[in-house]
Amino acid sequence: MRPTPSTCRNRILSKVIPLFAEKGYNRVTMREAAVEAGITAGSFYHHFPGKQALYLAAVKRAFAGRARDIRAALAGDAPPAERLRNLIHRFCLQLSRDPVFTRLIHREILDGDQGRLQLVVDAVFRDVFADVMGLCRELAPDFDPFLLCMSIVSLTVHHYQIAGMRKFLPGNRPEHDNPDIVAAHIVRLLIEGIGPRRDGAGTESFQGDLPL
Amino acid sequence: MRPTPSTCRNRILSKVIPLFAEKGYNRVTMREAAVEAGITAGSFYHHFPGKQALYLAAVKRAFAGRARDIRAALAGDAPPAERLRNLIHRFCLQLSRDPVFTRLIHREILDGDQGRLQLVVDAVFRDVFADVMGLCRELAPDFDPFLLCMSIVSLTVHHYQIAGMRKFLPGNRPEHDNPDIVAAHIVRLLIEGIGPRRDGAGTESFQGDLPL
DNA sequence: GTCTATAACATGATAGAC
DNA sequence: GTCTATCATGTTATAGAC
Numbered sequence: 465m466r467p468t469p470s471t472c473r474n475r476i477l478s479k480v481i482p483l484f485a486e487k488g489y490n491r492v493t494m495r496e497a498a499v500e501a502g503i504t505a506g507s508f509y510h511h512f513p514g515k516q517a518l519y520l521a522a523v524k525r526a527f528a529g530r531a532r533d534i535r536a537a538l539a540g541d542a543p544p545a546e547r548l549r550n551l552i553h554r555f556c557l558q559l560s561r562d563p564v565f566t567r568l569i570h571r572e573i574l575d576g577d578q579g580r581l582q583l584v585v586d587a588v589f590r591d592v593f594a595d596v597m598g599l600c601r602e603l604a605p606d607f608d609p610f611l612l613c614m615s616i617v618s619l620t621v622h623h624y625q626i627a628g629m630r631k632f633l634p635g636n637r638p639e640h641d642n643p644d645i646v647a648a649h650i651v652r653l654l655i656e657g658i659g660p661r662r663d664g665a666g667t668e669s670f671q672g673d674l675p676l
Numbered sequence: 677m678r679p680t681p682s683t684c685r686n687r688i689l690s691k692v693i694p695l696f697a698e699k700g701y702n703r704v705t706m707r708e709a710a711v712e713a714g715i716t717a718g719s720f721y722h723h724f725p726g727k728q729a730l731y732l733a734a735v736k737r738a739f740a741g742r743a744r745d746i747r748a749a750l751a752g753d754a755p756p757a758e759r760l761r762n763l764i765h766r767f768c769l770q771l772s773r774d775p776v777f778t779r780l781i782h783r784e785i786l787d788g789d790q791g792r793l794q795l796v797v798d799a800v801f802r803d804v805f806a807d808v809m810g811l812c813r814e815l816a817p818d819f820d821p822f823l824l825c826m827s828i829v830s831l832t833v834h835h836y837q838i839a840g841m842r843k844f845l846p847g848n849r850p851e852h853d854n855p856d857i858v859a860a861h862i863v864r865l866l867i868e869g870i871g872p873r874r875d876g877a878g879t880e881s882f883q884g885d886l887p888l
Numbered sequence: 889g890t891c892t893a894t895a896a897c898a899t900g901a902t903a904g905a906c
Numbered sequence: 907g908t909c910t911a912t913c914a915t916g917t918t919a920t921a922g923a924c
Binding site: 632 | 834
């Protein structure tokens with residue numbers, strides 16, 4: 465029985481995603497990707513109009529499952545703080561489990577030209593980012609929602625992006641890769657902050673001048 | 677004063693740093709770097725024992741001025757919260773002013789093999805990281821100092837690392853690149869958190885409570 | 889002594905012919 | 907598939923210019 469076109473597409477994409485993640489868009493040749501996918505370079509153009517379309521489809525697909533998870537964490541009528549907690553736990557779990565997508569985006573940020581960056585954002589991040597920003601508005605109306613959303617992304621993504629370097633920093637321990645521990649830390653930091661407890665007594669609060 | 681024999685070393689490094697930042701270690705050849713520095717490939721080996729030493733010297737030098745700044749922000753006997761504030765303001769200022777070093781490290785994280793990562797960490801980050809961790813211990817003894825330190829780095833570094841993509845996200849505004857605004861946001865988030873104020877009073881920004 | 893150019897070597901990847 | 911030519915690249919050796 466002939467394989468359905470979508471399974472063939474899926475097979476190609478699943479082979480090609482790690483390749484893009486490893487080497488980046490520019491350094492992956494269509495010939496190379498073809499070998500990986502088990503077809504010839506020319507056959508690619510039967511499934512995708514060009515290299516960029518192949519790449520976008522790969523990025524989109526790499527994010528598809530994730531986006532469902534994230535959206536699920538954001539939905540529902542739980543209190544906003546609870547939704548935040550769900551979001552960050554799922555996010556950390558995804559990032560720790562499989563670093564390929566993280567690497568893919570890491571590369572895109574570094575090497576992507578403006579046009580492709582815009583395409584990737586529109587195809588993959590725009591809607592999810594807007595959703596998280598909505599949660600931020602609900603959660604902390606007196607914060608700039610864009611900056612707060614960026615901060616949430618930074619706290620989670622960068623911690624795992626930098627994993628390869630983190631190993632060599634003084635004070636690192638194996639549990640710092642554990643998504644439950646990392647997520648709990650981030651949630652607590654976001655909700656409580658590190659400032660002196662306001663119900664506490666001896667608060668040596670800020671009394672300094674501005675720097676510079 | 678002696679006519680510093682390292683003048684030409686400095687000249688070489690200043691030419692070579694942007695090259696490594698742009699293309700990464702592996703994709704910069706000694707010949708290419710030589711052309712950029714105005715000498716030939718063989719001549720490099722009078723100044724540096726090899727490519728890796730050249731690279732390490734470049735990374736070290738790119739970080740030298742910064743490390744002084746960071747250390748200055750951490751030193752002194754100001755209250756810890758004010759030192760944190762100084763640290764983050766200077767960090768954001770550096771990151772926004774000149775993206776070359778950010779890019780250099782971004783690349784190293786992505787492409788660096790284990791050996792080189794360890795060398796870079798030992799030569800550049802280890803001590804500064806330990807200092808910031810010291811501040812974290814002082815500031816919030818009930819947090820994991822390593823995770824808190826990572827969070828501080830993530831909040832600042834990642835915001836500027838992702839600048840190229842941030843432009844295309846919904847809700848972005850020019851002021852989100854302004855280091856003063858970004859730093860103020862990060863400091864406030866770290867200190868206060870987004871949770872409900874425990875004294876139930878007003879929710880004005882952190883800056884409003886400062887005696888400026 | 890300091891810096892540089894030139895040539896050459898060793899290795900690894902790539903491409904093409906058989 | 908195998909063998910081989912070719913090329914790119916890190917590196918070394920040597921000698922010349924200031």
